[in-house]
Amino acid sequence: MYITNWEGPPKELLDKCFQVLIGDPVKPWELKRWAIKHCKSYIWMEEVDTSDVSGQFDIVCSFYFLDDKDALMFRLKWKS
Numbered sequence: 348m349y350i351t352n353w354e355g356p357p358k359e360l361l362d363k364c365f366q367v368l369i370g371d372p373v374k375p376w377e378l379k380r381w382a383i384k385h386c387k388s389y390i391w392m393e394e395v396d397t398s399d400v401s402g403q404f405d406i407v408c409s410f411y412f413l414d415d416k417d418a419l420m421f422r423l424k425w426k427s
Contacts, residue, residue, distance in 0.1 A: 356391050356411075364390055364411035365418035369425055375408045378425055386421055388414035 355361075372378055375394065382389040390411040397405045412418040 355393065360390065361411055364413055365415050367410045367412065367418050367422050367426075368395075369408045369410065371406060372408050372425075378408065378410070381424070382410060382412075382417075382421055386412060386414075386417035388412045388417045389421075 369375075369378060375392065379392045382392070390413060392408055392410050395407045395409050397407050410418075410421060412421065
């Protein structure tokens with residue numbers, strides 16, 4: 348059910364999803380590719396800038412799943 352349009356899924360759909368945050372991934376595309384292949388309920392991934400006022404640049408990737416089992420499997424696979 349992966350959403351491929353550039354605007355992303357509607358907010359109403361994301362509100363129903365389980366969100367998994369992965370901090371500072373080296374290759375976000377690799378995680379996304381794995382989610383597409385292994386998680387049928389994977390919906391969307393977006394990078395979130397969590398920089399603070401000091402200018403420290405930090406990126407967190409937010410992955411969205413409709414099924415909590417997929418979210419848990421993904422979290423266990425990629426969280427360090």
